[in-house]
Amino acid sequence: MPVIRTFALALVAFIALGSASTIADTPFKVGYIYVGPVDDYGYNYAQNQGRLYVQSHVPGVETTYVENVPENADVDRVMERMIQDGYKMIFATSYGYYGNAKKLAPANTGVIFEHSGGPAAVAPNLGTYWSEVYRAVYLSGVVAGKMTKTGKLGFVAAHPIPQVLNNINAFALGAQSVHPGAQVYVLFTGSWANPAQESAAAHQLVSNGVDVLTDHQDNPIPVARVAEESKAYFVGYEADASKFAPTMWLTGAMFNWGPMEADLVKPAMSGSFKATSVVGNFETGAVQLAPFGPAVPTAVKTMVASLKVKYSKPDAKVFVGPIYDQSGKLVAAAGTPMKPEMIDGMNFFVKGVVGTLH
């Protein structure tokens, strides 16, 4: 598989960058690298919406993207190619690209790297950006907790990395806040995009008595469709996928990268760029809650709307004690917010999550 990926990649990079480099103007060239297809109605779709926003809102910018780049040395080649072609800024949008960006940044000081979700801005020309999307996931968990009858929620997840665990735990805490004792069954598929495995996992969760499904995969369609057919509610992630579960769609946490990325590109163009770790939230508009589906009663909508106001304030924490881990050990005392480094490096499940991490 890596072989074809590489071939396909080389071809795509060749065509995409080759055609871009023939343009005679000298716009500020910004390159985007995506781990999956941009039409996936999930992570890459949301990222590409950000790119389109930058393209149309920042004058003098020219953007290009290369999609389906696996998280391996292929990333280096795509980046190097972009650098050779005069790209001044590169958005490395997948978690696994961090190492590549870190490696190439020191040798290419004329190019600014921005990485989504990376742990820290470790070079003057390498910044990171992310959003506290788990705040929206918490609210979607509240909706799920309100709607479940069995008290069992299902979560189809790709990999046990901190961002995914943030979402699983936030979803569980949100649900438990309105439905004490609610359980979240987690199945890891081991892949950002393996539709057959995602379908199998979703079916398995439903047969375990789960009546609300959600996911953290690149592409929500397989899980959404199983939910619709099995008459289990569906909570989306990353983009509005309600058309794939028209009657069972509840809501979903969504990214809105555009304004945030525009704010990173502008200083890069004017030469005033300073590498930082930017984190967006409801207040900055980087995080949103998708429209509610037809099944959600007005009372729940009203409740979530007022919670959204509450959690738009940066000091209103989602991860606030008492929080117990899966084994019942206290990880944050009552009234104490969880330490930021514990959230950024999350490596445990909260109480009520059924699944295995390591």
Place this chain on the structure above:
Amino acid sequence: MQALDLVVTAFAICTPLIYAVIGETIAQRAGVINLGIEGQMLMGAFAGYAAAFAFGNPWLGFLVGGVAGFGMSALFATMALWAGVNQITSGLAIFLLGSGLSAFYGRPFVGSNAPTFPDLGLVKEFNATNIVAILLLAAIVYIFYRTPLGIIVKAVGASADSTFLAGFSPKKIRYAAVLTGGFLSGLGGAALSLGYANSWTEGMTHGMGWIAVALVVVAAWEPLYVLPAVLIYGIASMVALIMQTRGIPISPYLLQTIPYIVALAVMAFFASSKQNAVPRELKKVFAELDF
């Protein structure tokens, strides 16, 4: 009851594999090894989904998926049987071509909302593709063991020369076997995108075509054993999922290797008894590689 549940679910998951394994078994019994299945399945999955989207009908999509697999296998047959290119090389070429073409032309259909096969509400998540798989498998098992056609296909794989002397054309029979296999693997791909995963993404078979090649060996080249071989793999996959939902403290990454370990173990266990099962003409394919 739980055990029956497990078998039924495993069957539902593995339906695309049934099509592919039975198709490859037919080709290999005729003495042709086609390693292009992964590419054929991807083309079937893509073309099937695209056609269902275009025509608004999953049945039409399913058929087009089969035709796409047929087309890819025709290309393979042209290289391997007509031009005499080594079968292994030809198969790999079809795999690469199918992966690339489906990814390239499939782009507009990622995230599209094509009509797929609905659950029939009979058992579990069964849809039409599962039922068709059972019927096709039964028909092929019957043809293989109970009709002259089956005997001829087996004879070609055992000894092309003798079959030729008996008045048949081994080449024509091989073309037919390869094309039938291609059609079936295309159906398998379409069963994946239209029946099980209900979506299309690049590379969505994730190595299913290669598993199919391995399962032909596990099934000892006998159509009768295709179902048990596929079910062993499917049950192992299900067990890996179920163990996760039970919170068993084993890494999900390790659990995901279970199906492969089980398939390997079965092959190793029966390895010695299978020496005679290999269609003799297949050995020639590998002899060619022995410089």
